[in-house]
Amino acid sequence: MKKITIAIDGHSSTGKSTLAKELAQALNYIYVDTGAMYRAVTFYALQQRFISKDFFDSKSLISNLDEISLDFVFNEDLGYAEMYLNGVNVEREIRSMEVSSFVSKVAAVSEVRAKLVQQQQVYGKNKGVVMDGRDIGTVVFPDAELKIFMTASSEVRAQRRYLELKEKGAQVTFDEVMANVQERDEMDSSRKDAPLIQAADAVVIDNSEMTRKEQFDLIYKLVQKHQSI
Numbered sequence: 001m002k003k004i005t006i007a008i009d010g011h012s013s014t015g016k017s018t019l020a021k022e023l024a025q026a027l028n029y030i031y032v033d034t035g036a037m038y039r040a041v042t043f044y045a046l047q048q049r050f051i052s053k054d055f056f057d058s059k060s061l062i063s064n065l066d067e068i069s070l071d072f073v074f075n076e077d078l079g080y081a082e083m084y085l086n087g088v089n090v091e092r093e094i095r096s097m098e099v100s101s102f103v104s105k106v107a108a109v110s111e112v113r114a115k116l117v118q119q120q121q122v123y124g125k126n127k128g129v130v131m132d133g134r135d136i137g138t139v140v141f142p143d144a145e146l147k148i149f150m151t152a153s154s155e156v157r158a159q160r161r162y163l164e165l166k167e168k169g170a171q172v173t174f175d176e177v178m179a180n181v182q183e184r185d186e187m188d189s190s191r192k193d194a195p196l197i198q199a200a201d202a203v204v205i206d207n208s209e210m211t212r213k214e215q216f217d218l219i220y221k222l223v224q225k226h227q228s229i
Helices: 016-027 035-049 058-063 099-105 110-123 137-138 154-167 173-192 211-229
Strands: 005-008 030-033 070-076 080-083 129-134 146-149 203-204
Touching: 005 016, 005 137, 016 030, 016 035, 016 080, 016 211, 030 035, 030 080, 030 110, 035 058, 035 070, 035 080, 035 099, 035 110, 035 129, 058 110, 070 203, 099 110, 099 173, 099 211, 110 129, 110 137, 129 137, 137 146, 146 211, 154 173, 203 211
Parallel strands: 005 129, 005 146, 030 129, 146 203
Antiparallel strands: 070 080
């Protein structure tokens, strides 16, 4: 079977990363979590006090982009790579609600997107890669052999995210998570630079009522089909 590029886009909390990890492991492909990259830059901006509820000093963030080094380091115990920011493992920190609240604003900065897209394209230059995000099939890899666009109702996505956060010990309410999901949907879809849109040739998967196994089996068959073309 030939190696292909698999681009997975879609709304927040649709399980893109979980699916991408499972596919990469089953296919022995490289997995790239582009959302983690944007989250890491957001975490950096928070650390440097470039962003808060009341302001966003995007100019300072842009001028410091060369100071940001992002790396994926494989964790054998977990079976996937974790995000490192300037040599420090920040996998847990970047999944917080605080980072989630600001990541869409940071991701809307053209200079940030340009830096990360360039790095993402390097990861996938030899194919054999599964990459998930918001603009993989439209901007990063418009020629990807297989493009998936994942969606689900906002209520289902908020419930999934709420349970995930509670399992990690976060003190959040469902209403807070729901508001965050809706806000991110609006910002991701309305930003001027590489907004979240469905690629014309993407396969749409609404997993509102699908189990993880049903979803994986369906998409794995699509992968096999494209590998044999």
